[in-house]
Amino acid sequence: xxxxxxxxxxxxxxxxxxxxxxxxxxxxxxxxxxxxxxxxxxxxxxxxxxxxxxxxxxxxxxxxxxxxxxxxxxxxxxxxxxxxxxxxxxxxxxxxxxxxxxxxxxxxxxxxxxxxxxxxxxxxxxxxxxxxxxxxxxxxxxxxxxxxxxxxxxxxxxxxxxxxxxxxxxxxxxxxxxxxxxxxxxxxxxxxxxxxxxxxxxxxxxxxxxxxxxxxxxxxxxxxxxxxxxxxxxxxxxxxxxxxxxxxxxxxxxxxxxxxxxxxxxxxxxxxxxxxxxxxxxxxxxxxxxxxxxxxxxxxxx
Amino acid sequence: xxxxxxxxxxxxxxxxxxxxxxxxxxxxxxxxxxxxxxxxxxxxxxxxxxxxxxxxxxxxxxxxxxxxxxxxxxxxxxxxxxxxxxxxxxxxxxxxxxxxxxxxxxxxxxxxxxxxxxxxxxxxxxxxxxxxxxxxxxxxxxxxxxxxxxxxxxxxxxxxxxxxxxxxxxxxxxxxxxxxxxxxxxxxxxxxxxxxxxxxxxxxxxxxxxxxxxxxxxxxxxxxxxxxxxxxxxxxxxxxxx
Numbered sequence: 001x002x003x004x005x006x007x008x009x010x011x012x013x014x015x016x017x018x019x020x021x022x023x024x025x026x027x028x029x030x031x032x033x034x035x036x037x038x039x040x041x042x043x044x045x046x047x048x049x050x051x052x053x054x055x056x057x058x059x060x061x062x063x064x065x066x067x068x069x070x071x072x073x074x075x076x077x078x079x080x081x082x083x084x085x086x087x088x089x090x091x092x093x094x095x096x097x098x099x100x101x102x103x104x105x106x107x108x109x110x111x112x113x114x115x116x117x118x119x120x121x122x123x124x125x126x127x128x129x130x131x132x133x134x135x136x137x138x139x140x141x142x143x144x145x146x147x148x149x150x151x152x153x154x155x156x157x158x159x160x161x162x163x164x165x166x167x168x169x170x171x172x173x174x175x176x177x178x179x180x181x182x183x184x185x186x187x188x189x190x191x192x193x194x195x196x197x198x199x200x201x202x203x204x205x206x207x208x209x210x211x212x213x214x215x216x217x218x219x220x221x222x223x224x225x226x227x228x229x230x231x232x233x234x235x236x237x238x239x240x241x242x243x244x245x246x247x248x249x250x251x252x253x254x255x256x257x258x259x260x261x262x263x264x265x266x267x268x269x270x271x272x273x274x275x276x277x278x279x280x281x282x283x284x285x286x287x288x289x290x291x292x293x294x295x296x297x298x299x300x301x302x
Numbered sequence: 303x304x305x306x307x308x309x310x311x312x313x314x315x316x317x318x319x320x321x322x323x324x325x326x327x328x329x330x331x332x333x334x335x336x337x338x339x340x341x342x343x344x345x346x347x348x349x350x351x352x353x354x355x356x357x358x359x360x361x362x363x364x365x366x367x368x369x370x371x372x373x374x375x376x377x378x379x380x381x382x383x384x385x386x387x388x389x390x391x392x393x394x395x396x397x398x399x400x401x402x403x404x405x406x407x408x409x410x411x412x413x414x415x416x417x418x419x420x421x422x423x424x425x426x427x428x429x430x431x432x433x434x435x436x437x438x439x440x441x442x443x444x445x446x447x448x449x450x451x452x453x454x455x456x457x458x459x460x461x462x463x464x465x466x467x468x469x470x471x472x473x474x475x476x477x478x479x480x481x482x483x484x485x486x487x488x489x490x491x492x493x494x495x496x497x498x499x500x501x502x503x504x505x506x507x508x509x510x511x512x513x514x515x516x517x518x519x520x521x522x523x524x525x526x527x528x529x530x531x532x533x534x535x536x537x538x539x540x541x542x543x544x
Contacts, residue, residue, distance in 0.1 A: 054392060056539030072537065075392065082392030088385035101315050105393035107305035149389060154305070159392075 001188050002030040002053065002157070006062035008212075009048050022048040023212045026062070032156075033185045037203030038192040039296055044209040046192040047085065050161050053190065054082060066157065079106055081155040085162040087146030091135030095126055098134055099148055106153030120148040123178065125171070139166035147175070151182070158182060158189045164198060176201060200292045208299040215299035218292055231288035232268055234259045237281040245271040260288055307394065313403055320407040324373045328415055335361065336422035343427055354423040354432030358416055359506030366441055366505040367470060369415055370448040373408035375463030377401060378456040378533065387538050398533035405453055405526075409445045416441060436509035443510055444503045446522030451498050454529040457536065470500035477501035498525065 008024045023045040030036045038046050051057040052064050055072030066074040089098050099117045108116050121127050124144040129137060137145060143166045150158065160179070164172045179202055182189055193199055199206050206218045231251075234242060235258045242259045243252045249271075251262035261268065268285070276282060289297075343352055378401055381387045391397055416438060420431030448466060455462035476494050480486060486494075498521050502514045510518060 051539050054388070056388065056391075056537055058537050072397075075394070076396045077394060079394035080392045082388065084385070084388045086385075087389060089389055090384075090386060101312075102389060102393065104306075104315065105312055105390060105395055107307055107311070107394055109304065109306040110311075146389075150392075153393065 001032050001067055002190075003065045004028050004049075004052075004062070005065070007049075007052060007059045007064050008061040009045075009052060009057060010060045021212045023052070023059075023209075026209075026214050028207055028214065028217065030188050030190065032188055033183075034205065035179070035183065035189040035191065035203045037199035037206035038190065038209065039194070039196060039199055039206050039292075040209035041194075041300055043211075045212040046209060047161065048212075049209070050159055050190070050192055053159060054080060078157075079153050079155050081150040081153060081158040083143075083146045083150040083160045083163055085165060087142055087149070089134050089145070089149075091133060093134050095129050095132055095134070095137070095145060096121065098145065099126075099152060102149035103152040106149075106155075108152060116152065120151060124148045125174075140168055140171060143167055144171065147178070151178075156187050158187065160189070160191045160193075162193055163191060164193070164195055172198070196290065196293050196296055200290050206292060208296055210300050216295060218295045230262070230265070230291075230294070232259075232261045232263065232285060233288045234261055234272075234285045235283040236275075237283055240275055240280045242271065242275065245274050305394075309395075309399060310403075312395065312400070313407075316400075316404050317407055320373070320404070320411050324369075324408065325411045325414075327372060328369065328411060329418065332415070332419050332422055335419070336426045339423070340426035352427060354420060354427060354430045355434070356432075357423055357427075358419060358432035358434075358437060361419065361506075362416060362437065362441065363504060363506030366412070366415075366444050367448055367467070367500075367503070369412050370408075370445050371452065371463040371467060373412050373445075374405055374449045374452045374456075376456060376460060377404055377408070377453060377462075378538075379458075379460040379462055380456075382538055382540075383460050391538065396534070397538065398530045401453070401533055402530060405449060409442075409449060412445050412449075413438065413441060436507075437505065439509050440503070440505040440507065443515065443518050443522065444505050446526070447498055447500065447503065447518050450522040450525035450529065454525045454532070457529055457532045466500075469497060473497060473499075473501040498522075 004026050007026045009022045010024075011020045011022055012018070013020075026045075026049065028036075038049060040046050048057065052059055053066075053071055055070065055075050064071050089102075093101070096117055099120060100113060103113050103116055103120075104110075121130065124147060126141070126144055126148060129141055132141075134142070134145070143163070147160070147163060150160065163179070164175055167175060176198065179189065179191070191199060191202060204220045208215045208218065236242070237257070239257050242254075242261065246252055246261060246263055246267060249261055249263035249267060251260075253260045263271070272282065272285065339352065339357065376383075381390065387397075390400065416433050420433040424431040448470070451466045451469075452462045455465050459465070473494065476486075480491075499514070499517050502510065502518050504510075
């Protein structure tokens with residue numbers, strides 16, 4: 001549905017003619033039914049990529065297509081559910097009024113618009129802020145308003161740029177539920193985020209960007225599994241000498257009972273089996289860092 | 303739920319914005335002007351001939367350009383600068399169409415000034431409203447030229463209104479020099495003639511006719527059309543987050 005083909009964007013300073021490649025040689029296809037994550041450090045090119053997808057910028061080289069069309073005409077004909085990193089709406093608009101306007105622009109018919117606004121306000125916890133102007137909303141509430149306006153229409157493409165920016169842990173979790181409900185066989189959801197844990201939970205694939213280039217695409221099945229050694233966090237009841245059971249591990253830190261270990265899954269399983277057979281009680285054994293985080297770190301260091 | 307894709311669906315909201323923004327300001331200024339004239343008319347009426355025709359022409363001759371700048375200044379650039387365009391134009395509406403509607407509403411607000419002022423004048427002074435065909439026609443062509451220039455510049459810069467104001471003022475001054483017979487470098491004169499003919503606009507004067515009218519209308523239409531084409535083909539953003 002969405003195809004970036006060797007897309008690049010170069011900014012040239014008017015005064016110094018200095019050129020900066022914000023995005024270079026980016027190629028990926030995003031299909032209906034998928035949730036695609038875009039990860040990368042600050043300045044990696046995530047926002048430029050989204051601006052290209054929305055048609056707010058034109059690529060300097062290569063192409064971007066949505067259903068075979070240029071992004072701007074496609075967006076103008078169909079609309080996109082778009083949450084910007086920091087939503088900007090006129091500050092004096094009241095919350096329901098802002099949502100009603102955005103629903104109107106999104107094409108929600110007049111007869112069902114009020115009901116849709118009420119539904120969104122309820123879904124995103126904005127009812128208690130109904131009397132507030134946009135300028136009086138906290139960052140988290142503004143983000144929820146941004147998400148609500150993005151969901152006002154019934155778009156086939158949803159683009160969420162740093163969607164949990166400013167949200168508290170409760171609303172971060174609720175946001176994940178909202179996005180999970182948005183999945184549809186005919187819809188593409190693109191999420192750009194610094195939050196790898198969020199992408200790991202929500203995305204089918206994650207494109208990792210660094211310095212304007214696509215470093216790698218991590219598939220869902222490989223995000224939490226890695227063929228190489230992983231860091232594990234292991235906690236036992238009482239003092240259990242894990243270091244003695246892992247003589248070949250790359251790293252064993254910590255103290256009796258709570259350890260951080262870098263070892264392969266085979267080594268880890270063997271050591272745990274040996275300790276459990278001696279009566280040790282395991283409290284938890286979890287990867288200290290996810291496969292996606294590993295891939296991200298490796299990609300950014302490359 | 304079938305989507306409402308009517309091209310006019312957002313028009314009522316835009317009309318409300320214009321009414322609450324420039325429209326309210328125009329009303330306030332008209333109310334103040336009428337109030338002052340009412341006070342003056344209670345005093346010595348021989349100070350100046352206070353007919354509504356004279357007052358309308360006098361006020362609108364100098365105020366029309368300011369009214370147009372207020373009505374459409376920053377029309378595109380304001381939304382781009384504030385980042386509102388990202389929410390608006392993720393929705394299914396063409397950029398050029400959105401701003402054309404907003405621009406026309408600004409024009410309607412400007413065109414209503416002589417009507418409301420005329421009604422106010424007839425209320426406080428009596429003796430007619432001063433609304434003439436020439437006045438309305440001149441204000442309409444003034445809006446087309448000045449508003450078209452602002453719309454075009456607004457695609458590129460936030461200083462749209464300021465540039466039009468400065469260029470318009472320089473041209474008026476230059477036209478006065480030419481009229482007084484001050485010798486002018488031919489190259490400078492060529493540049494002056496190539497610029498939008500703001501100096502031909504006299505909203506309170508006789509109705510524009512013939513070549514000056516064609517010049518103003520042609521120039522205004524061209525500027526407006528170029529602006530709309532640019533809004534159709536030129537991306538609004540200038541950077542990743544811009």
